[in-house]
Amino acid sequence: MQYMLLLTSAPDAGPQPGSPEEAAEMGEWFAYDDMLKEAGVFVSGEALHPVDTATTVRVRDGGTVVTDGPFAETKEYLGGYYVIDVPDLDTAISYAEKVPNIGYGSVEIRAVLDVSAMAG
Numbered sequence: 001m002q003y004m005l006l007l008t009s010a011p012d013a014g015p016q017p018g019s020p021e022e023a024a025e026m027g028e029w030f031a032y033d034d035m036l037k038e039a040g041v042f043v044s045g046e047a048l049h050p051v052d053t054a055t056t057v058r059v060r061d062g063g064t065v066v067t068d069g070p071f072a073e074t075k076e077y078l079g080g081y082y083v084i085d086v087p088d089l090d091t092a093i094s095y096a097e098k099v100p101n102i103g104y105g106s107v108e109i110r111a112v113l114d115v116s117a118m119a120g
Contacts, residue, residue, distance in 0.1 A: 002043060002085050002112035003092040008076040009105030011051065028100035036084060036095065045082035076106065083112060 015021035029047075036042035054070045070077060079101070086092050089109065096107040 001088065002083055002114075003089070004110045004112055005082040005084065005092070005096050005099065006078055006108040006110065007080045007082075007099060007101060007105060008078055008108065009101050010076050013104040014101055017050070025100055032098060032100055035098070036082065041084040041086050041091075041095065043083040043085050045080065047080040048078060051077040079105070 015025050033042070033045070036045075051070050054068070056067050056069060056071045058065045058067075082095075082099075084092060084095055086095065089111075092109050096102070096109055099105075099107050
């Protein structure tokens with residue numbers, strides 16, 4: 001079953017962009033990517049630019065409303081994601097525990113809905 005690991009953290013938590021600490025943590029991210037690929041569970045994954053680059057689009061009453069920023073104000077923001085293919089939620093949790101930012105961020109795990117099964 002596929003699960004999406006949604007990686008979130010507060011903007012002031014963890015290594016700051018451009019810092020030596022961030023450069024050091026990047027090695028951990030590349031090692032994590034390699035671990036997922038070598039285990040054969042990696043489906044996809046991407047890092048996102050900071051939340052100040054977000055744009056939210058809504059269509060209400062026939063009009064389009066475009067606003068700067070994320071769709072909801074929170075203390076933690078989505079920074080990236082992985083989609084993994086593993087047998088069960090316990091296995092997904094075991095991979096979430098190893099995400100490099102888990103010490104200062106969080107990982108939300110969501111099962112991916114198989115819409116191809118609905119296509120009939």
